[in-house]
Amino acid sequence: SWGDTEVLSFSWLSHGEGFLFGRRGRAPRRGARGPPEPAPPRGFEPCAAAAAARVRRAGAAAPRSIRFTVRDLSPVSGEDAVLASEEAVEEQPALEEGVVEAEAAVAGGEGEALRSFLEEFGDQADDCIIPSPRLKGIATPDCPAALQFLGARYNSLMEKHNSLMEKYEQQVAKCAEECAPRFDGLKNKYTVECAERRRLYNELIELRGNIRVFCRCRPLSSDEISRGCSSVVEVDPSQEMDLQFIPTEKERKTFKFDHVFGPADDQEAVFAESLPVVRSVMDGFNVCIFAYGQTGTGKTFTMEGVPENRGVNYRALEELFRISEERSSSISYSFGVSILEVYNEKIRDLLDDNSEQTSKRLDIKQSADGAQEVPGLVEAPISTIDGVWEKLKAGARNRSVGSTSVNELSSRSHSLVRVTVTSEHLVTGERSRSHMWLVDLAGSERLAKTEVEGERLKEAKFINKSLSALGDVIAALASKNAHIPYRNSKLTHLLQSSLGGDCKTLMFVQISPSSTDSGETLCSLNFASRVRAIEHGPARKQVDPAENFKIKQMAEKLCHEEKENAKLNESLQLMQLKYASRENVFRTLQDKIRETEQACRTHQQRARELENELANEKKAARDTGKSVKPSFAAPVRQRPPLAPMRQRPPSNNMPQPSGPSRLRFAGKGSSVQNKENIPTANKTVVDKTAGKARRVSLVPMMRQIPLQPKRRSSIAILPSERERMSIFPEKKAMSRLSHVQMSRTARPQAFNSIPETPQAAVDATPDVRGKFRMEFGSSSRFSSPPTLSMRKSRNNISSPQQRLRMQSGSGNASKLCFSIQKRVALGSPAPARTTSMTSGTGIFDPALREQIMAGRFGNAQRVFNGKRRMSVL
Ligand SMILES: Nc1ncnc2c1ncn2[C@@H]1O[C@H](COP(=O)(O)OP(=O)(O)OP(=O)(O)O)[C@@H](O)[C@H]1O
Incomplete structure (x- = not known):
């Protein structure tokens, strides 16, 4: 009850309208307790106030049914609220229409109950029912039936509403479900973007120099406020990097910082x-x-x-x-x-x-x-x-x-x-x-x-x-x-x-x-x-100084080891190169040996054939009683044929050939060819100079081959360094043994002390400075004539190849092989360029040639065998 009105029922519709049914006069009447003091029921103040006002204004004791509309009426108190409510109702014809329609829908069956309900209240109902004309038409004195109808109607509406709500909620849930992945994706994207923005900003700051400036403004102190000071700065929370400085009304300056904190922060x-x-x-x-x-x-x-x-x-x-x-x-x-x-x-x-x-x-x-x-x-x-x-x-x-x-x-x-x-x-x-x-x-x-x-x-x-x-x-x-x-x-x-x-x-x-x-x-x-504005570059991570020192030491060690490594690598490469070149030399040497062996075999064969021929010729000569006139020196004839493969026993003595004396003397100005290995055809010339020449050649005559000066090379075995040192301990610096200068007294001993060259020829000719020269290499054992190069003075060695040849000594096996090859190349004799050989004599005489070949072959064989041993060693 409210005041003197008994509120029978209250219906509240979802769209903001409600029905209030009440009966006036059942409660203590007005005047009995004085005017009712409005004490609005909680939650229904506006509607109750409006309803009460209507009831009061109607002045009837009969119960009234009231329709009302609720709009912003709180707080509600007294007449204001009532008036406001009325105004609101009058302004809402659409709402009223809505109600009328609702009433029309129920007017059939249940409308009867409502009509009877209204009839029960008589004419007062006219005033009580607000202003729906259709509702006015419905009059029923059956209050419970009317209420029942209204309740049922309300419930059906509520059901409808609930089902709609359910549908709507389902739709929302479905929509949310559908949108969730998209939303999550967007959310993630946003988070990533935010992080990226922050990272880029930090990077920018770091690149600019890693100095960040934050500005903080304190609040005005109580003292300042009391003194009437005003604030000259403005901080907008949405612009967190800007600070407005307003010293006067006309002046305004914006400062930018990495963040600005206002008094509220x-x-x-x-x-x-x-x-x-x-x-x-x-x-x-x-x-x-x-x-x-x-x-x-x-x-x-x-x-x-x-x-x-x-x-x-x-x-x-x-x-x-x-x-x-x-x-x-x-x-x-x-x-x-x-x-x-x-x-x-x-x-x-x-x-x-x-x-x-x-x-x-x-x-x-x-x-x-x-x-x-x-x-x-x-x-x-x-x-x-x-x-x-x-x-x-x-x-x-x-x-x-x-x-x-x-x-x-x-x-x-x-x-x-x-x-x-x-x-x-x-x-x-x-x-x-x-x-x-x-x-x-x-x-x-x-x-x-x-x-x-x-x-x-x-x-x-x-x-x-x-x-x-x-x-x-x-x-x-x-x-x-x-x-x-x-x-x-x-x-x-x-x-x-x-x-x-x-x-x-x-x-x-x-x-x-x-x-x-x-x-x-x-x-x-x-x-x-x-x-x-300072830009001093990005910050650097700090390491422990002790760690720093350790790292520095390790770096130094690494550097040193790298250098060592490089050196070792270099020397390894050198060794590999050396090894490769040695391999090459060795392979060449092997090839030469093979070739030489082949040549030897050919020449042995040839020698045998020649011997047979010679024997046949001799036999034929003896048979015919004619003597074969040798075109070469007598000693050749007297000499027994050489066994092709026979090796001469090594001897320290000079060989004593069975032919004429091999000692010849050459004049001071005679040519190289004249000085040594002169064939017997020129013997008379040689004899004329006898007694004058001081050089002694121990080389057998028959082995002299006129070779092209340019292509000549020596097969003389130069003593090794050790040997040289043993011969000339006082002349250690000497490199060319063929031009070793030594005293006359030292010569015999030195000569005798060479174990490997017992038959070395000695060139005892004093040079222009009155010193003596000694030559090795024209050993009769090897049948090698003294070479041009060996005879040259030390100063005449001009080409590096020559020098190398002279310095390399007995170790230069490839050259040696080459020399051997040349010397045994009897099948293709060198053109007779020397003056000591005349056409039709000497080497071109078949008999002589045979002998030369035999001698050469023997020598070549010996040299080859000796060198082969050395190279194998
Ligand atoms: N942001 C703030 N919020 C509230 N009070 C503040 C703020 N900033 C400063 N104050 C107050 O202002 C007063 C002065 O602050 P503070 O002593 O820190 O200043 P200061 O700059 O260090 O001065 P000085 O340079 O003389 O040492 C203090 O009483 C402090 O509590």
Whole structure:
């Protein structure tokens, strides 16, 4: 019941219409308890209010059925709500029409019940039923039937609605199912794109120089608000890289940074953006995070924070421990922390509890790997985050702070926290050592504004000086100067590798939003923009110095071994070449031997034939009684035929041929051919010079073959080096044995001491300088005449081939073979070019030729056998 109206039933249709059936006067009547105080039933306030108003306005006690429409009517109270409801109903003819149609549909059977229901309420029904004319026409006094009808209708509608809803939900689910893969694909694509965008951005930043600049603007302090200061900066959260600086109404300047944090951004948001840089230290990169700005702008707040709202320092270390824990299965990390401050251009160790520390002088030194080190600085090992907090608190306690008119707890020094991260990969053994510098700079301040004096003034001067040095460094770096003035202050010297080196740097430029600080804010923003413009190339991973040294040593060793290898390879190649050439020589030699053997066989055959012929001729001559007139010297005739294959026994004595004396003397100016091996046809000429010539040739006459001077070569066996040395110990430097100069007394011994050349011919002719020359090689044993080349003076050896031939000694087997081949080439005698041979005599006489052949063959055989032995050895 509501007021004096008893609400019988309430139907609520899904499209916002409802029916309220009520009877007035069943409840205590108006006046009995006074006017009803509207206490709207919860949830139905608008409809109840409207219904009540209608009932009240009708003034009838009879029950009424009310149709109403609900629209934005909350909060509902009193007449306003009623009026609003009425207006809403009047504005909705479409809705009314809808209802009319619904009523028409039920007018058949159940309409009867409704009509009887209305009849029961008499004429009052006219006023109660709102304004549907069709409904007005339905009058039924049967209230339960009407309600039943309406309930059934409602239920059928609800069913319909539910089925529709179900259908709709199914359709939605189907659609979702169909779209899910596409949606997932798009979602993945989006995630990948986002990651790629971030990666590219980071890459760009790294390529540009790995200096990121974040701008943070603190909120206006209560003091500033009370002084009526306004904000001169605008930060739009959707434009996270832009900062609008509006010092006056007309002026507006946009500054771009890597991120801008407004007064609403908390410590967590700030650290979240710094995370990628912090994480780099765990990957072996040097990192530097520093806060710069005017005094009182929140540098210490950002870096250190307050116990209930900690800053970057604590959060960064917390993150390092978290990552260390996460990677503990593959990498082992150890951490150390040092805290120092630069106060009045002096370095103070804030972790050194020693009371004497004021006297401890700390300075900056450059380490072997080019980094800046502070020898003697305490580095406390840390293993838990609690330990870190203790250290940070200890450092903060020892820091120099003082009160200024701008900041009650103003930092009077630059505070630097250095975290050293050493890592070792448990699988690869790779080691790295990197640093993270967390720097809270002292604030730049206007001396007049801060109204400092005395000690504070001195501090302020040092602070401003070092910050101005920092500005110079930044300017030099931005304009890519060759000289960067790092050493102008302790601060810049310490941060050298962070600002211009291979380090990832993050700078927080802290600004005040206050209009009273707009000058300083502009300076800070300009400075930060310059820092952002620095490009110093990508950061480099740091390796442990000890590891560095080890790697360097290994590289040196490798380099040395490579050189050795190259040398060995070279010598191996040389050896291979040598081996190949020896192989070639050996093969050639073998071929020659084979050819020579073949030639020998042919000549043996030929010799046998000639011997037979000779024997036949002799026999024929004896038979006819004629004597065969030899065309050659008598000794040849007397000489028994040579056994073709007979070898002469080696002898140290000179051979004593059975022919005429082989000693001949040649005149001083006689030709080479005249000097030796002169055939008997020229004997008279030789005899004439007897007594004058001083050269003795022991070569059998019959073996002299006129060879072409150009093609002649000697088969003389030159003694080996060892032999030469044994002969002429005092003449070690001599290389040509055929021209060895020695004293006359030494000659016999030397000659006798050559074991392998017992029949060497001695050329005892003194040379023009009165010295004696001795020649080897014309040994009768080998039937080799002294060669032209051997007879030449040392100075006459002009061609390298000749020199080589002379130097190579008995080892030059190929030449020897060639010589042998030539000498045994009797089948094709050389043209008679020498004057000592006349046509029709000598070698062209068949008998003589036979003998020559036999002699030559024997000699060739001997030489060949001897050389073959040597070459095999
Ligand atoms: N983002 C911030 N939100 C709330 N308070 C801040 C914020 N930044 C700074 N403050 C408050 O401003 C005051 C000055 O901050 P802080 O001491 O960190 O400045 P500072 O730049 O380090 O000054 P100085 O250079 O003199 O040391 C502190 O009381 C600090 O709590």
